[in-house]
Every structure is written in structure tokens, then in C-alpha cells.
Amino acid sequence: MSAHAIRKKKIRLTSLVHYLVLVILAIIVIYPIYFAFSYTFMTPQEVSTATPNFFPNSLYLENIKEVLATTPILRFILNSFIISIAVMIGEIITGSLAAYAFAFVRFKGRNIIFALFLATLMVPSEVTLIPRYLMMQAFGWMDTYQGLIVPHLATVFGIFLLRQFFMQLPKELMEAARMDGAGHLRIFLTIILPLSRPAIGTLGVYSFLNTWNQYLWPLLMTNSEEMRPVQIGITMLQDEEFMSWNIVLAGVTIALIPSLLLLVFGLKQLVAGITAGAVKQ
């Protein structure tokens, strides 16, 4: 065998090992999610065998039907959608306005205020949890949508992200608009916002996913079943003794679908957001 052929064989072998390692690691990483999906489609008999089953025998849909019929999961999902979409829109509005001001408008104290905003990134939400909770009680906002939405309508991460993006936009466009006599509001609405769709998309994906996946705040804020977002509703299902694994996991699967779809279609935006600031609340 020539040296060339040996070398070629060696390369093929290393890439084979490489793939083998990757496949094993991929199976480990994906298994917990696969487990939830596969158990959703298994019959109660398949689940209660002595050794765990890895593949459902058929696409058994009764678990999904049962979790939809016997638990308010659709209500939980609806609550989560209402809260996440409201927070997402709010964060985009407040964030883009403030980012525009910090990037393009000259006003007194701009730098100090911006620094003060950035300083809030050092205060984890757990630190302010107790007074926020007491405030919600005083407002009578416990167990309401506004209690779950309003405290999260502004995000310094969003302002930071959008400001960075705004400042990279070509200055000539703004100057041309100003020569046409456009004011700040018009420049903001007709030039900056349309050009910033990628950054706004990043913030949108990011804030939707964060809100959808929240746990501690909605746990404290909701008492009644009909106000619970899906993350809290699902964990309450699991607390009920009589619930079988399939039913709980069918609920988990339903709760997972929106976030997984978001990952499939918004991974690029998500990665952009993470690498811009790498802040996960």
C-alpha cells in the first residue's frame, strides 16, 4: 500500500471515530427530550413494563386526548402565549425607543442614565423578588395577567442589543432623511425600525423564550388554576398522585412544542442574541 493510501485510510478511520463519539453524545443529550415524546405515544401497558421501553409500538394518541380532556392544559398554553407575546411586544417597543434615544438623541444626562440602566444588569431578579411580590400584593395584581406581564416590559439587555445594532446602521440614510425635513419620530419609524428587523427578531425570539420558560415569578404570582402559565400548570399536574407518566409527559410534550419550534426557526436569532450579550435570565 502506498503512503498516500495509508494516510487516506487513517483519515477515514479518525472521522469514523469522530462520528461515533458525536452520535453517542448526541443520543445522551437528546434522550431526555426523546423520552418525553416517546412516552407520550406509548400505551399504559408499554410504560408499566419492568424494563423501560425505548420505542412506542404505535402512534397511540389517547394520552394527548386525555391530557387535553382532563386537565386545563389548553388554558395554561393560552396563558403562556398571552403573557409571552405581551412581554415580547412590550420589550420591543420600550427597548427600541430607549435604544434610539441613547444612540441618536442628544439630551442631558444621557450617559449617566445609560450607565445606570446597565448597572441593573448586576441586580439578579431574585434580589428584588420580595419587594416586587409585596408591591404586586399592594396593587391587587396577584393572580392577574398584568402582574405576570408589566414587571417584565422593559429590558436593559434589549436596549443594549438594539442600541449596538442601531449604531452600526449607515449614517447617510439618517442624514438624507433629516435633509428632507424628517424629525426623530419619523426617522425612528420609517428608517431605523424597518432596517433593524434582524436585531428586533433576535430580541423577540429571546424574550418570548425567556418568558415562556419562566418559573419562579409565575409560581409566586398565580394561585388559581386558570391563571397558571404552562410551566407552573405542568408541574402541578406532576404533583397529583394519580397522574400516570404518560399523561404528565403528554402535557410536557405539548408545552415543549412551541419552544422547540422557536428553536428550529429562530436558532440563528437566538445565537445572535446570546453572543451579543450572553445574558440568560
Next chain:
Amino acid sequence: MAKNQNVLKSIPTLTPALNKQRVKPRPFHKRIEQIIGYGFILPTVILLSMFVFYPFLQSVYLSFFMTDPLGNIVGFVGLQNYVDLFTSKEFLGSLKTTFLFAIFTVPTGIFISLLLAVLTHNKLKGMRIFQFIFALPIAMSVGTSSIIWLLLFNPTSGVLNYLLNLVGLESIQWLTDPNWALVSVSMMTIWLSLGLDYIILLAGLQAIPKELYESAKIDGAGSFRIFSKITIPMLSPTIFFVLIISVIQALQAFGQFNILTGGGPMKSTNVFVFSLYQEAFVNFQFGLGSTRAFVLFVIILLFTWIQFKFGEKKVHYQ
């Protein structure tokens, strides 16, 4: 001004200069500029004042007081809450548990995600699928993940004990054995935070200029040498960044403990935020809870400061 323009226009040679001057946009009216500026930041100022600045000050304030179960102040106690806290066995235990949890999760998590990032940072076929799979946990919430892992940890029918038995090992009481509970929650947490660490490290790898690798290859360096002499040094700012945010996240962990162990068995998983939650929302000791919150703030501030002091200069954000 208008008069001057007319005069200038009358001199033909000066007109181009005038036009040039007009190309530069006129500055906005100063007062309007101020109003627009404050107007645009107003919503954020109101929201942050209400939900971050005020609660933060209130939290510090409350930490010096005793409160009744409704959150009303009963009496000033000065530093007594802090003295009580640092002499409380429960709190010192929870500090220790939290740091143990960080030690269990952070280095292992970074090692695994670094391995995954290095293995998927190449042009081999199918890498995008692997990249997607390893990023997957980022979409998972602490709530649903905890439920899934609760079932995986199940001592009789969970898959983990099944695998142990398969290779001839004895079953483990993952969540009810005080020696294992923290390790088990750590395993689940490593999995949960894998996506984030992986995405950041992969982006860090992709930012290393390719020329560096090429010239090293020309110099005849082997892949291990390239890894230790180029990849690791170039990636170290990113690794440091992941290290700090992972430590901060470990200090903030709550959901997985609330769902999987409830702080037990025998307080072996009573981490910081879980004990804060218990103090404030189960015992209704809002003053004592705020004392904990402030201590948490100081600890996290310390790590943020370390990141700022030692990391900022070297980290290139992409």
C-alpha cells in the same frame, strides 16, 4: 441669515460653497431634542424604577427590619438580621451547598460543552444537525426539564437505574439519598445549561482566525499541539466568560431544586435561592428573606466585578 444667503447667491462663485454647507443636516432644535430624548426613555425609566431600582432599595431597607406575614414592618433591628443569618446553621449549610453545586456543575458543564464545540467545529458532513442537537437544551425550561428528569431518576422504573443494573451496578436512590441528591440535581443542571455554554463556546471557536490554524499546519504542528497552543489560548477569554456566567447561574438556581428535591433530603440540596424562597414565601419572614437577597447580591456582584476586572479587556464579543 436669510439676508446673507441672498447676498451670497448674488455672488456666483460662492454658490457651490453654500450648497456644500447645506449638505450638512441642520441640527435638531435643542429643546425638542431634550423632550424627544426623555420621552423615548420614559417608559423604560418608569418600569425600571418601579421594578428594579425601588425594589432593590426596598430590599436593602427591609433587611434591617422585622416584618409581619403581610410584609408590614414591625420594628427596626439594625444588623441583627445579618448577625442571625451568619450564625444560622441552616444558612451556612445552604451557602456550602450552593458552592458545592457550583463546583459540581460549572467545570463539568464547561468541559462537556467545550468538547462538543470542538467536535462540531469543522466542515464534516452533517455537522449542522449535531450543532442543532447540542444547542437543544437552550429551548428547555427548568420546569419541564425537571419533570422529565424526575421520571428518569425514578428509582424503580427510571432509565438511569435500568442502565446501572444493566452493567451490574446497584440502583441508586438518586433524589432521596442525601449523598446523591445534590449530584443528581447537578447532572440535570449540567444538561440544562449545556445549550447555552455550547453556543457561546462554538461562537468563540468560530471567531478564531483561520489563518492561525493554516500557518500552524504549514509549520507541521499536530492537532493536539494546535489545540493546546492556538485553540485554548485564543478561546480562553470566552471560556472565562462562560465560567463567570455559569457560576452566577448556579448561585441563582431554584426551579430544579423546588421540583426535584424540595431542598431535601436532610437539607442536602437547600441552595441559596431555595432557602430565600422558604424564608420569604413559606415562613413569611420578608425581612430575613431580604437579608439573604442582599447577601446574594453582594456575592454575585463580586463575580461580576471579577469578570469585569479580569475578563473585559480580553473578551472579544462577536
